[in-house]
Amino acid sequence: MKELMLGNEAIARGAYEAGVKVAAAYPGTPSTEIISNFAKYEGVYAEWSPNEKVAMEVGIGASIGGARTLVAMKHVGVNVAADPLFTFSYTGVNGGLVLVSADDPGMHSSQNEQDNRGYGLFAKLPVIEPSDSQEAKDYTRLAFDISEEFDTPVMLRVTTRLCHSQTLVELGERVEVENKDYKKDAAKYVMLPGFARDRHAEVEKRMLRLADFAEKTDLNRIEWGNKDLGVITSGVAYQYVKEALPDASVLKLGLVNPLPEKLIRFFADQVKRLVVVEELEPVIEMQVKAWGLKIEGKELFSRLGEYSPEMIAERLSSFKLDAGFGLEKEIPARPPLMCPGCPHRGVFYTLNKMRLTVMGDIGCYTLGALNPLNGMDACICMGASIGTALGMEKARGEEFASRVVAVIGDSTFVHSGITSLIDVVYNQGTSTVLILDNCTTAMTGHQDHPATGFTVKKQPTSRLDIEALIRAIGINAVKVVDPLDLAQLKTALEEELSRREPSVIICRRPCALLEKDPVREKYYVDAELCTGCRLCTRIGCTGIYYVEDDKKAVINSNTCIGCGLCPQVCKFDAIKTVEV
Amino acid sequence: MQNQNKNILIAGVGGQGTLLTSRIIARTAVQMGYDVKVSEVHGMAQRGGSVVSQVRYGKKVYSPIIRKGDADIILAFEKIEAARWLDYLKPGGTIIINNIRVDPLPVLSGKAKYPDDIADKISSFVEKAFVVDADKIAESCGSIRAANVVMVGIFASVFGIPEEEVKKAIQYLVPAGFLEINLAAFDEGKKIFIELNRVK
Known part of the structure; x- marks a missing residue:
C-alpha cells in the first residue's frame, strides 16, 4: 500500500532516501513538519537552529564537510538566511545541499506573501517545484544529484497547499552516501574579492549549463491535449489546471529556474493561445515576455493569494460558478484567538489598559493586536520589536519612551532579539522589554529551542539561561513575573517604565496547551453579583461570554481551564471558584 | 469540470479535531484502493480560528482542494461554520451540522451577533x-472529544x-487508550444518521 503523506513528510522522506546526514531548520509555518519528521529517522543528525541564518550556516558547513545536507525554512526565513545563501551560491557545494523554501500564498500564517522563486534569479540558484507529495519526495532526491553535479545549492520551492496536503507516496530505500573527501580549497571557499571574482565567473557558466539541462530534464514535460489552449504552469497550480481544464495542452515545469527557453518556444509554436498560470508573481511570464513571445498571465490572474480550480475554469473556459447561498454575509468572522488559559492574554489586557505603545513581534502573542485586547501598535518580522522600540525612542524622545514597551516571545528573542537588546544597552535606550516566556515555540506546534533545554530529538541539552544572558548584556533591571497575576504584572510595568535605563520583564508561564492536566480550578459566575458590565468579555476568552437575554456573563465549563484571569478583572467579585 | 471523485469537506473551529476526521476518512479510502488527496490547515488558524480540511478520493484525483459547489458532503462541527462553507456543497449534496454554538471573537466582544437561526436557514x-x-452523543460514549468520530460514523x-474498513482506520489512527470510546462514537454516529433519515 502506498502511504498517504503530507508534502512536508514526503520532503523529509526524500532527503532520507537521498542519504542526507545533516539537517537544520528554524520552525515556521508551513515548513515546520519537514525537520520534525526528518528528526524521527535513525542515524541522521537534525537540529532546530536558533534562526534560519544559523541553520543555513550549519548546512553550509556540513556541505563543505562533504555530507548531503537539508536546510528548511518558511519563505520569510530565507530573508534571514539570505546573506550566507547568496555567497554560498558562489562557493558551491561539496556534499549536496538542498534548501527548502516553504512559501505561503494567501498568508495562512505569515506576515507577507513574497514569492521566493525570485531568489532563484537573484541568488542564481536552480529552483525545483513539486506539485504533490510523490513529486516532493522524488524531486528532493533528485535535487541532491543536481546540487552535486552542478556544484550549487538547490532551492526546493513549495507552498502551503503542498506542504499541508496529503497525497499518496511510493516509498523507496535509503542510499547510504559516503561523505565526499574534504580538501582545503581557499579559492573555492574563502570569498575574498580576488577569489569571489573567479567564482562569479564559475556561477555564470553553471547557469548556462543548467539552462541546457532544463531543456532535457524530465522535471519539465509537455502533456498534449487540445492545441487551442496551451498552459504553462508549475507547483500545485498544475493540479488545479488539470482539474479545471482537462482538455488543454499543459507544459508542466518542475525546474522553474532557469527556464527551458527552447522547450517553451516549441510549446508556444504548437498552441493557438498561450497562458501561464502561476500563483503570486509573474516570474515565468516576465521572462517569456522578454523573449518576445505572446503570453497571457497576470491580466487574467491575480498576484494576490491562492488560486483554485474554479478560478482557473472561470477565466479559461465557459465554466460559470453559481451565485451560492450568500450566507457568509450574515455570519460573523472567526479570526484565530488565544486559547483559554493562555498566559499572553493578561499581558495584552494590561498593556491596552495602561494605554502603552507596544512594539510587537511574531508568535501566538501577535493575536494580542486583535479586538478586544487591541494591545499592539506594530509587528514587522521576527525579532523586530526591540529594535523598533529603540527607534521609536530615538525619534520621539525619552519621555515618550517611558510609555513604550517591546514584547517578544522566548523563541523569537533567541531567534533575533538578543542583538537588538545589545543595541538598546549600547546606544542608551530606556524602554522596557517584555519577554513572554511560554517555554516553547508555540505557534508552530511546540518546538524546542535553546532555552527549553531539549533538542529536536527530545534529548536533554544545556539550557540557555535568559536572565543570566540579559544581565551579561549589561541590563541590571531584570524581573520575572507570572503573567496571570495582573497586579504583579502592573506593578512591575510601572516600576520598570519609570526607570531611566533599559529593563526587562520576563513574563514566565508555560503555554496552556503544554500542561498535561490543564484544568486547575472551576469557576462560575454568581448571577446575583453579576451586574452585566461586560468587563470580563474584554479579555477575549472563549471560556466566558455574555448572554444578552439575561444581561449576565456565563462561564463555559467545557472550555474554561480555570486560569483565574477573569476573576481578577471582575469589579464585583461575581466570578467564584466551584466548591469541590 | 464534472468528475466521479468523492469530495468531503470538514469544517470547524481550530481545536475541534477536524484533522483526525479527515485522516480517518482518507485512510479508509486508501485501504479501499482509491487515489486520495487531503488538504489540511495548520498554523495560526488552528488557534480557535475557522478551519477546514478536505478529502477527495476516486480513480484519479488532481486538486487537493474541492471547488465551490462540488462537495458531496459537508461535515460541519459548528453551526456558523456550516454556513461559512455552504457554497461548497454540490446541488443535492448532504450537510451534517453539529448542533453547537462556539462564539467567535467578534461575538464574544459584542461587535457582532450570533445568528441563532442559522441551522434552520440552511x-x-x-x-x-x-x-x-454530536457533542452530546460523544459525551454519552465517554468523551466530548470523540464528537469528531461521531461525524465519521455519519x-x-x-x-x-x-x-x-472505517474501524480499521480508526484503530490505526486513534491511541489505544481512547479506542473504545471512539469505536462507540462511530457506532452511535452510524445509528443516529439512520434514525434522522427515517424521520426526514
Whole structure:
C-alpha cells in the first residue's frame, strides 16, 4: 500500500532516501513538519537552529564537510538566511545541499506573501517545484544529484497547499552516501574579492549549463491535449489546471529556474493561445515576455493569494460558478484567538489598559493586536520589536519612551532579539522589554529551542539561561513575573517604565496547551453579583461570554481551564471558584 | 469540470479535531484502493480560528482542494461554520451540522451577533441538511472529544462505506487508550444518521 503523506513528510522522506546526514531548520509555518519528521529517522543528525541564518550556516558547513545536507525554512526565513545563501551560491557545494523554501500564498500564517522563486534569479540558484507529495519526495532526491553535479545549492520551492496536503507516496530505500573527501580549497571557499571574482565567473557558466539541462530534464514535460489552449504552469497550480481544464495542452515545469527557453518556444509554436498560470508573481511570464513571445498571465490572474480550480475554469473556459447561498454575509468572522488559559492574554489586557505603545513581534502573542485586547501598535518580522522600540525612542524622545514597551516571545528573542537588546544597552535606550516566556515555540506546534533545554530529538541539552544572558548584556533591571497575576504584572510595568535605563520583564508561564492536566480550578459566575458590565468579555476568552437575554456573563465549563484571569478583572467579585 | 471523485469537506473551529476526521476518512479510502488527496490547515488558524480540511478520493484525483459547489458532503462541527462553507456543497449534496454554538471573537466582544437561526436557514435551502447533537452523543460514549468520530460514523452511513474498513482506520489512527470510546462514537454516529433519515 502506498502511504498517504503530507508534502512536508514526503520532503523529509526524500532527503532520507537521498542519504542526507545533516539537517537544520528554524520552525515556521508551513515548513515546520519537514525537520520534525526528518528528526524521527535513525542515524541522521537534525537540529532546530536558533534562526534560519544559523541553520543555513550549519548546512553550509556540513556541505563543505562533504555530507548531503537539508536546510528548511518558511519563505520569510530565507530573508534571514539570505546573506550566507547568496555567497554560498558562489562557493558551491561539496556534499549536496538542498534548501527548502516553504512559501505561503494567501498568508495562512505569515506576515507577507513574497514569492521566493525570485531568489532563484537573484541568488542564481536552480529552483525545483513539486506539485504533490510523490513529486516532493522524488524531486528532493533528485535535487541532491543536481546540487552535486552542478556544484550549487538547490532551492526546493513549495507552498502551503503542498506542504499541508496529503497525497499518496511510493516509498523507496535509503542510499547510504559516503561523505565526499574534504580538501582545503581557499579559492573555492574563502570569498575574498580576488577569489569571489573567479567564482562569479564559475556561477555564470553553471547557469548556462543548467539552462541546457532544463531543456532535457524530465522535471519539465509537455502533456498534449487540445492545441487551442496551451498552459504553462508549475507547483500545485498544475493540479488545479488539470482539474479545471482537462482538455488543454499543459507544459508542466518542475525546474522553474532557469527556464527551458527552447522547450517553451516549441510549446508556444504548437498552441493557438498561450497562458501561464502561476500563483503570486509573474516570474515565468516576465521572462517569456522578454523573449518576445505572446503570453497571457497576470491580466487574467491575480498576484494576490491562492488560486483554485474554479478560478482557473472561470477565466479559461465557459465554466460559470453559481451565485451560492450568500450566507457568509450574515455570519460573523472567526479570526484565530488565544486559547483559554493562555498566559499572553493578561499581558495584552494590561498593556491596552495602561494605554502603552507596544512594539510587537511574531508568535501566538501577535493575536494580542486583535479586538478586544487591541494591545499592539506594530509587528514587522521576527525579532523586530526591540529594535523598533529603540527607534521609536530615538525619534520621539525619552519621555515618550517611558510609555513604550517591546514584547517578544522566548523563541523569537533567541531567534533575533538578543542583538537588538545589545543595541538598546549600547546606544542608551530606556524602554522596557517584555519577554513572554511560554517555554516553547508555540505557534508552530511546540518546538524546542535553546532555552527549553531539549533538542529536536527530545534529548536533554544545556539550557540557555535568559536572565543570566540579559544581565551579561549589561541590563541590571531584570524581573520575572507570572503573567496571570495582573497586579504583579502592573506593578512591575510601572516600576520598570519609570526607570531611566533599559529593563526587562520576563513574563514566565508555560503555554496552556503544554500542561498535561490543564484544568486547575472551576469557576462560575454568581448571577446575583453579576451586574452585566461586560468587563470580563474584554479579555477575549472563549471560556466566558455574555448572554444578552439575561444581561449576565456565563462561564463555559467545557472550555474554561480555570486560569483565574477573569476573576481578577471582575469589579464585583461575581466570578467564584466551584466548591469541590 | 464534472468528475466521479468523492469530495468531503470538514469544517470547524481550530481545536475541534477536524484533522483526525479527515485522516480517518482518507485512510479508509486508501485501504479501499482509491487515489486520495487531503488538504489540511495548520498554523495560526488552528488557534480557535475557522478551519477546514478536505478529502477527495476516486480513480484519479488532481486538486487537493474541492471547488465551490462540488462537495458531496459537508461535515460541519459548528453551526456558523456550516454556513461559512455552504457554497461548497454540490446541488443535492448532504450537510451534517453539529448542533453547537462556539462564539467567535467578534461575538464574544459584542461587535457582532450570533445568528441563532442559522441551522434552520440552511435547512430551508438544502434538502439533505441534518442537525445532530454530536457533542452530546460523544459525551454519552465517554468523551466530548470523540464528537469528531461521531461525524465519521455519519459519513460512513451516508456513503455506505463498509464498517470494518472505517474501524480499521480508526484503530490505526486513534491511541489505544481512547479506542473504545471512539469505536462507540462511530457506532452511535452510524445509528443516529439512520434514525434522522427515517424521520426526514
